Amino acid sequence: MTGFGKVTAELPDKKVTVEIKSLNSKQLDLSVRIPAVYREREMQLRNELLQRLERGKVDLNINVEYIGRDTSARINAAAVAGYYEQIHELAGRLGVPEPTDWFATLLRLPETVRSEAGEVSEAEWQAVHGAVSEAVTRLIDFRTQEGAMLRRVFEQKIGIIGDLLREVDPYEQERVEKIRSRLTENLKKISEVEYDRNRLEQELIYYLEKLDINEEKDRLANHLNYFLRTLDSEHGQGKKLGFIAQEIGREINTLGSKSNHAEMQIIVVRMKDVLEQIKEQILNVL
Known part of the structure; x- marks a missing residue:
């Protein structure tokens, strides 16, 4: 812009x-x-x-x-003379030195130079x-040249978020197994409590489904692709790119809240950092 x-x-x-x-x-x-x-x-x-x-x-x-x-342009002699008398009188009253360059001082004051508009x-x-x-x-x-540079920046940043999203995959199954094992081990420690194993399995499935991030991953990937497609539009799309960036941020935040895994949360933090860089640059887009 x-x-x-x-x-x-x-x-x-x-x-x-x-x-x-x-x-x-x-x-x-x-x-x-x-x-x-x-x-x-x-x-x-x-x-x-x-x-x-x-x-x-x-x-x-x-x-x-x-x-x-x-x-x-015409010098307003009356205005110049009036300013001169006022400054001269005020300098004597306050005991301050008069200007050394009177014309430079006076001609900067309002209404001392007037332009007589004529026919053009x-x-x-x-x-x-x-x-x-x-x-x-x-x-x-100039804007077009800046826009071409910004496009390269956006493509690079969106690509980085896409790469980080793929880094989540190896940890996803590991995360589910760790949660299942931790819950099972904790129940074994409570030997005096009897529980229905079938009901436990149902609750585990329900709990793990709440932690499932496949939908968030799909939506995030779609938002990233939509952002890139929007860059191809001929007319100003700065506001639209800003809305898409907001949606990308929501999916990244949901990934972070559901991850329950240290390595995945680190990836989410890196995604947020790159997204903030994108949002700053969107302010430069029409």
Whole structure:
């Protein structure tokens, strides 16, 4: 979702620089800073950015640098004089030194420089609009490159979880036998208690069925495959990938709660660690 684009348009009397950058956000959060002379076109730019960028905290900045002597910017002499008198009086009252560079100080204050917006020719606007469009294209290209890198990361991480899931298999039968043996041995130690062996076997089967993890393993494998298939979608799927990651997490948690086996629980912890890495990177996906 992050990206950057910068384009400069050369006009006869001015140079227009367009910069646009994007950071992660759940929706499109758009900030536009443009000279007053182009203000009437702002809504058009916003609509175009909404259609092309979909999501992200987007900042668009258009800066105009005048090449010749003619400029629409005008210094507000009255405001400058008023600020000067106030600062001079306040410095004497407080006993603090006056600024050494008056103009640098005064011209940064509000309303000291005004831009007299005039008519923008169609040729000029087409040049500015083309620069904005090209800057957006470069931002999208940046996003695309980042997306290709993220895809490789996701495929690697999902593959690691799949490998860890297969590591569970050797311990599964061992775990069931250990639970059965432990229960049987404990009953043998209580020699004075008589019990129905058939009923005991039924209870053991019921208990072991509650610890069975085959369904969780199947669902987890399906979620991993679904995650990879979703990566192939053309349009933004960041939110959908986030939902799938949540489902993957639920199955991993259930595996951990049912495992009742030290080695399997270690595998589950490793799965959770990899899944957290995936969730962090999903924030970068449209």
